[in-house]
Each structure stands twice: as C-alpha cells, then as structure tokens.
Amino acid sequence: MSEPRHVLFLQSSSELYGSGRIILQVLEIYQKEGLTPIVILTGGGPITSELAALGIKYYIQNLGILRRKYMSPTGLWNRAQMNLKALKFLDELDETYKFELVYSNTLAVVVGAYWASINNLPHIWHIHEILKGPKVLVAFLRRLLDRSTPAPVVVSEAVKDHWKSKLRISKPRVIHNAIPYEEFLKGDFEQIQDLKEDVDNLVISMIGRINPGKGQLFFLDIAEQVLESYPHCKFVMVGDPFHGYEYIEEEIIRRINSGILKGNVINLGFRTDVPAILSQTDIFVLPSVLPDSFPTVILEAMASGKPVVATDSGGSREMVKEGETGFLIPIGDVNTAANSIIELVKDSDKRNLFGNKGRERVLREFGQTKFEEQTIDHLWLHLAKD
Structure with missing residues (x-):
C-alpha cells in the first residue's frame, strides 16, 4: 500500500x-x-x-x-x-x-x-x-x-x-x-412560517453575508421604492455580519422597523435552509455595491428557477443573461433596480420564463x-x- x-x-x-x-x-x-x-x-x-x-x-x-x-x-x-x-x-x-x-x-x-x-x-x-x-x-x-x-x-x-x-x-x-444543485432543483419544501402570509404576496429575497460590499442597504432603498406602488411585495433578507460589521446589521434593523418597510421586510439572519427559502422566492436580487467576483448564491437562485436581478459588475454579468434570465442593474441606481423588479412583479409569465432559462443555463454552463x-x-x- x-x-x-x-x-x-x-x-x-x-x-x-x-x-x-x-x-x-x-x-x-x-x-x-x-x-x-x-x-x-x-x-x-x-x-x-x-x-x-x-x-x-x-x-x-x-x-x-x-x-x-x-x-x-x-x-x-x-x-x-x-x-x-x-x-x-x-x-x-x-x-x-x-x-x-x-x-x-x-x-x-x-x-x-x-x-x-x-x-x-x-x-x-x-x-x-x-x-x-x-x-x-x-x-x-x-x-x-x-x-x-x-x-x-x-x-x-x-x-x-x-x-x-x-x-x-x-x-x-x-x-x-x-455546487451541488440537487437540493435547489427539488422545489417541494414545507412553507416557511411568515415568509408568504398571503397567496397574493410576492417574495423578493436577497441572500448574502453582511458587509459593506453586499448591498443590504441598497436593497432596502429599492424595497422602499417598489413598496410605494406594490405593497403586496414581501422583501426577505438572509445573512449575518462578518465580525466588525455588526453596525451595518444594526442599521438594517433600525430601517426595517420604521416607515414603509415596517412589516414588509423580514430579516431572517443566518439560515441553513436556503433551498427552501429560494423555493418560496418569486424574484431574487443581489444588489452588490462593490464588484462581486462570482457570487455562488446566484447559481443557487438560478438552479431554483428564479429570475435574478443583480448589479452589473464582477462575475454577475457572466452568470445572468440580460433580458433572458434576469436583469443587470447599475450599482446604486435605485430607480433602474426598482423598475426592473416592478417589470417582473407585473409579469408572472416573464418571471417563469426567466426562471426556466436560468435553470437551463446554470446546469449547462456551471x-x-x-x-x-x-x-x-x-x-x-x-x-x-x-
């Protein structure tokens, strides 16, 4: 031997x-x-x-x-x-x-x-x-x-x-x-409590470790603008902070407990049931404000058959096909981001088409x-x- x-x-x-x-x-x-x-x-x-x-x-x-x-x-x-x-x-x-x-x-x-x-x-x-x-x-x-x-x-x-x-x-x-995609392809998960309180709610989620580059506060800016016209949307955040960035989490909590965001944004923190969360997501958003090299969570969302709205930087543009599997938005551009999400909110056929195309792409290319x-x-x- x-x-x-x-x-x-x-x-x-x-x-x-x-x-x-x-x-x-x-x-x-x-x-x-x-x-x-x-x-x-x-x-x-x-x-x-x-x-x-x-x-x-x-x-x-x-x-x-x-x-x-x-x-x-x-x-x-x-x-x-x-x-x-x-x-x-x-x-x-x-x-x-x-x-x-x-x-x-x-x-x-x-x-x-x-x-x-x-x-x-x-x-x-x-x-x-x-x-x-x-x-x-x-x-x-x-x-x-x-x-x-x-x-x-x-x-x-x-x-x-x-x-x-x-x-x-x-x-x-x-x-x-x-990554292994089997869990994200299943789609037969039990309903997560409070994630979708009503059949008419649309769940818009982001998943990422809290740090200055991931864009959690940008996500909340987008949520405020979307909710002004589409109050049936439910925004969901998943992720905990890197050590030293707890102050960002504190700002997130302060904001989601006030104004139009109150009751319309759920902060789940760190979770191990990401496949289940994505299965109950209607639109996935990754609003990074610094170049994100190749965010694995986009692969997960695409494998789950979800349309993706991501900032046009780093590796996201190699994953998301503009107008085919989702939309690419400029960093920090709240209006464009909100309008891209609203386009998907209003069109269930487009959500399904983008989601299916995204799943095909991730299994073929990645x-x-x-x-x-x-x-x-x-x-x-x-x-x-x-």
Missing part, C-alpha cells in the same frame, strides 16, 4: 458561505484523485462538521487572516505576529505530513504562499476577490502571487481581468464555481462535471502522478 500524499489546505473562514462551500467541492475532488487533504482553519464553525463527514482531518490555528480592519500600523503588526506563529505551526505540521502541495483559499490567507515559497513547494491560490485597495496591500499580494503561484485559480473572467494586468509572472486560470474536470486538470499541472 502506497504512502498517503498529503496536501495542505488553508481556509480563511469556517463558515459555509460561497468560498467555504466551494473548497468542500475541491477537497472531495482531491480525495477522489487519491490525495489526502489536511485542512487548517482559523477557528471553529459550521464547516467542521462537513469536514468530519468527509473524513478530512483539520486543525485550528490563527492564520493571520487579512481583513480591511487590519490596514493600520497596529493592525499590520498584529497580522505579522500571527503569521510568524502560523509559519512555525506549519513547520511542525510538515514534520508529520510531508506536504507535497499547498492550497490557499482566498487572498485573505497569505501565510501559505510564503511558507510554500520558502519550502520550495508548489502552491495553488484560489482567488475569489476583486481587490481595489489599499494600494499597498494590492502591491504586496501581486508580488507574493508572482513569487509563489504560477497558475492561480480565479473564479471568473472579471477576477482574471482584474489581476492579470497587475501580475508579471503568474497566469490566472478561470474555473467558474459550481455544472459540477465541468468544475471537476477543470480542477483535476489544474491539480496535475502541479503534481507528478504516482
């Missing part, structure tokens, strides 16, 4: 939002290819039970994850100290596992690229971000990418276009996200088979087969 071939995976979050769900797909593929993943998490969270179910060993270690809140002298000093401790931890772990490949999921994890570089190991960076600044951070990541990662995976053409002009050596490769084939091909560019 041959010795196990260990791959080190460094994961930036223990949650099961987009990047967390995608890394689970990658881990399963690597297992099928005969490799043994070892995962390092920064803390406990929902992903740990998924790893346990896959039989994947994981460790908890502060990896000095980069966030905007650390972009200050004291914050950067803190990150440097955490990364030094993480480097020592990886050295010790390597004595046990003798890693052959390092895989860093998201640009927030930098220690893996540096550790792979100094240990002369192949490194894969899975880039989910379109990062505009700070300039010093972008420059640092550019240099580290060129030094450590010849062929980073990027989740969309938008991410590729953003980074390829900055990189001098690294050549990004697009592998569009894909299926798991294609994702798996591309991931396997990319993997064996970096390792020699036994």
Whole structure:
C-alpha cells in the first residue's frame, strides 16, 4: 500500500458561505484523485462538521487572516505576529505530513504562499476577490502571487481581468464555481412560517453575508421604492455580519422597523435552509455595491428557477443573461433596480420564463462535471502522478 500524499489546505473562514462551500467541492475532488487533504482553519464553525463527514482531518490555528480592519500600523503588526506563529505551526505540521502541495483559499490567507515559497513547494491560490485597495496591500499580494503561484485559480473572467494586468509572472486560470444543485432543483419544501402570509404576496429575497460590499442597504432603498406602488411585495433578507460589521446589521434593523418597510421586510439572519427559502422566492436580487467576483448564491437562485436581478459588475454579468434570465442593474441606481423588479412583479409569465432559462443555463454552463474536470486538470499541472 502506497504512502498517503498529503496536501495542505488553508481556509480563511469556517463558515459555509460561497468560498467555504466551494473548497468542500475541491477537497472531495482531491480525495477522489487519491490525495489526502489536511485542512487548517482559523477557528471553529459550521464547516467542521462537513469536514468530519468527509473524513478530512483539520486543525485550528490563527492564520493571520487579512481583513480591511487590519490596514493600520497596529493592525499590520498584529497580522505579522500571527503569521510568524502560523509559519512555525506549519513547520511542525510538515514534520508529520510531508506536504507535497499547498492550497490557499482566498487572498485573505497569505501565510501559505510564503511558507510554500520558502519550502520550495508548489502552491495553488484560489482567488475569489476583486481587490481595489489599499494600494499597498494590492502591491504586496501581486508580488507574493508572482513569487509563489504560477497558475492561480480565479473564479471568473472579471477576477482574471482584474489581476492579470497587475501580475508579471503568474497566469490566472478561470474555473467558474459550481455546487451541488440537487437540493435547489427539488422545489417541494414545507412553507416557511411568515415568509408568504398571503397567496397574493410576492417574495423578493436577497441572500448574502453582511458587509459593506453586499448591498443590504441598497436593497432596502429599492424595497422602499417598489413598496410605494406594490405593497403586496414581501422583501426577505438572509445573512449575518462578518465580525466588525455588526453596525451595518444594526442599521438594517433600525430601517426595517420604521416607515414603509415596517412589516414588509423580514430579516431572517443566518439560515441553513436556503433551498427552501429560494423555493418560496418569486424574484431574487443581489444588489452588490462593490464588484462581486462570482457570487455562488446566484447559481443557487438560478438552479431554483428564479429570475435574478443583480448589479452589473464582477462575475454577475457572466452568470445572468440580460433580458433572458434576469436583469443587470447599475450599482446604486435605485430607480433602474426598482423598475426592473416592478417589470417582473407585473409579469408572472416573464418571471417563469426567466426562471426556466436560468435553470437551463446554470446546469449547462456551471455544472459540477465541468468544475471537476477543470480542477483535476489544474491539480496535475502541479503534481507528478504516482
């Protein structure tokens, strides 16, 4: 029996939002290819039970994850100290596992690229971000990418276009996200209490982790305008805040408890029953106000057969076909967004047509088979087969 071939995976979050769900797909593929993943998490969270179910060993270690809140002298000093401790931890772990490949999921994890570089190991960076600044951070990541990662995976053409002009050596490769769609195709879920109080209500939902870029407050601006003429609409929000962005959640709660939004907006917070919520959604909205690299939730909504209204930026324009599966709206343009939603509110045939076309598109263009084939091909560019 041959010795196990260990791959080190460094994961930036223990949650099961987009990047967390995608890394689970990658881990399963690597297992099928005969490799043994070892995962390092920064803390406990929902992903740990998924790893346990896959039989994947994981460790908890502060990896000095980069966030905007650390972009200050004291914050950067803190990150440097955490990364030094993480480097020592990886050295010790390597004595046990003798890693052959390092895989860093998201640009927030930098220690893996540096550790792979100094240990002369192949490194894969899975880039989910379109990062505009700070300039010093972008420059640092550019240099580290060129030094450590010849062929980073990027989740969309938008991410590729953003980074390829900055990189001098690294050549990004697009592998569009894909997820298991079975749950979203079912459609036979029990009614969620209070989500649709009346058969005449139309449910307009958004799902996303609360942060400055996801556009929750823009969503509420849109809701106010739609409700002025169509009070039978029910707006639903799903998602909890990243640590440090609780103030946005507080503003959301303040707004939905006053004025025309009161009683017409439901804030569900973090939920694990997203397929059921989408099955009872009539129109899905993703109102990101910063470029969203390739939001997995749009794939989920399309697989659920729902028309999508999303901001015309980042990866959304690679997913939504304007006038066929939904509408693309300018960032921050409340009037255009509201009018696009109202067009769908008034036309059930169009909602059904867009939803059906969206489901066909997601299964054809963003299926798991294609994702798996591309991931396997990319993997064996970096390792020699036994």
